[in-house]
Amino acid sequence: MSTLSVTAIQTGLFWEDKPANLKMLESKIDSITGTEVIILPEMFSTGFSMNPEPLAETMDGETVLWMKELAAKKRVILTGSIIIAEDGHYYNRLLWVLPNGTLGYYDKRHLFSYAGEDEHYTAGKKRLIASVKGWRINLQICYDLRFPVWARQTPLEQPEYDVLIYVANWPQRRNTAWKTLLQARAIENQCYVAGVNRVGDDGNGIYHSGDSMIIDPLGAVLYQKAEEEDIHTITFNKEILADIRAKFPFWKDGDSFLLER
Numbered sequence: 001m002s003t004l005s006v007t008a009i010q011t012g013l014f015w016e017d018k019p020a021n022l023k024m025l026e027s028k029i030d031s032i033t034g035t036e037v038i039i040l041p042e043m044f045s046t047g048f049s050m051n052p053e054p055l056a057e058t059m060d061g062e063t064v065l066w067m068k069e070l071a072a073k074k075r076v077i078l079t080g081s082i083i084i085a086e087d088g089h090y091y092n093r094l095l096w097v098l099p100n101g102t103l104g105y106y107d108k109r110h111l112f113s114y115a116g117e118d119e120h121y122t123a124g125k126k127r128l129i130a131s132v133k134g135w136r137i138n139l140q141i142c143y144d145l146r147f148p149v150w151a152r153q154t155p156l157e158q159p160e161y162d163v164l165i166y167v168a169n170w171p172q173r174r175n176t177a178w179k180t181l182l183q184a185r186a187i188e189n190q191c192y193v194a195g196v197n198r199v200g201d202d203g204n205g206i207y208h209s210g211d212s213m214i215i216d217p218l219g220a221v222l223y224q225k226a227e228e229e230d231i232h233t234i235t236f237n238k239e240i241l242a243d244i245r246a247k248f249p250f251w252k253d254g255d256s257f258l259l260e261r
Contacts, residue, residue, distance in 0.1 A: 003238065004037070006038075006163075007032050007038045007039065008223070010041070010228075011024070011199065012198065012199050012200035013044065013047045013200070015202060016046050017046075018055070022045060022063065026066075032074070032233070035233045036132070036133070038079070040078070040196070041081075046082070047169065050116050056085035057084065064082075064095065064103075072101065076099065077097065077098055079094065079096050079167070081094040081167050092121050093124075094107075094141055094167060109127075109147075109150055110123070110147050110150065127139075127259075137162070138161040138191075140165065141167055142166065145185065146177070151185055152188070154256070162192065164191050164192070164194075165194045166196070168197040170208065171206050172207045172211075178195065179224075186218075187219040189251070190248070192216060195214075210226055211225070
């Protein structure tokens with residue numbers, strides 16, 4: 001059975017300052033060894049900004065190139081979301097960048113209307129389940145966490161995925177929901193969950209306590225860090241996951257449904 005090592009980077013961000021964020025994050029990434037996937041927060045190059053016009057870039061832009069170069073240099077998969085402009089629309093797009101330069105992407109499905117995200121960005125229409133070393137990884141963004149159907153395993157011969165990742169800029173004032181729902185997603189989908197959040201104040205004076213968490217398929221918290229910047233690596237074990245699913249095959253009893261794309 002295989003293992004998969006993932007690293008969560010919980011960090012403060014410089015408001016709408018790409019060069020400063022990329023320089024800071026590159027230093028943190030350079031310090032990491034012994035991992036296979038590095039996870040950055042939501043909109044890691046800018047902070048959670050509703051000002052996409054001057055900040056957005058294309059898929060051959062500066063930050064995408066930066067991700068490709070670092071993934072190749074470190075021989076890791078690098079993931080996190082940035083602001084992308086495409087076909088006259090702006091997207092909060094999570095990138096999944098492999099060391100060989102290949103990439104996949106997921107556009108945030110559920111836009112945070114409370115902050116006006118739906119007024120500036122276009123919603124995605126499909127999920128991205130990536131694959132590495134036999135592990136299947138469902139990639140989602142922040143507010144998606146509140147909508148369990150979007151993450152729900154569809155009852156099949158076996159579960160659709162093994163790891164669920166959320167990258168976020170989730171405010172401290174609602175961190176009870178963040179922590180509770182991350183555990184709920186792990187329990188109901190019988191998978192590992194990694195939620196990677198930022199810390200500190202953003203440009204609107206909204207404070208983020210981090211509370212990045214990694215949770216096992218039974219809902220037990222394997223890692224949690226509040227308030228401070230932190231870099232944490234953990235190794236998932238496929239044998240443990242398979243054993244849990246075999247002993248407690250709750251996923252087989254789920255309701256059959258199809259997601260409309």
